[in-house]
Amino acid sequence: MSQLNQLELQNLRHLIGSHENISAKLNDYAGKCQDMQVKQMFQQAANASTQTAQQLMGFLQ
Template sequence: MTQINEQELQNLRHLIGAHETENQKMLTYAQQCTDPQVKAYFQKSAQDALNTKQQLMSFLK
């Protein structure tokens, strides 16, 4: 595996944190929704953010 430099590591940390924040916000919004379609949209958005976070974290291995 190719080594990443300090700047790339900082960028990854920033992106991972942003996707974690997005995941948490979308989960909160989904919990507050009463409309099933809107709730499903937020749940999917939360899952997408989590998937992206996990994919980004794989670069740290």
């Protein structure tokens, strides 16, 4: 893999942080839901965001 330049590294860190933040918020929303379908929707979206953050972290290795 080629090395990332400074701008690419900053953008990657920003994207990872954003996805982690979104995941945390969606999990929080899921925890407050009474409707199981809505809760499940938030949980699935949170899991997808976490997976994306993990995929992006792969570029740092």
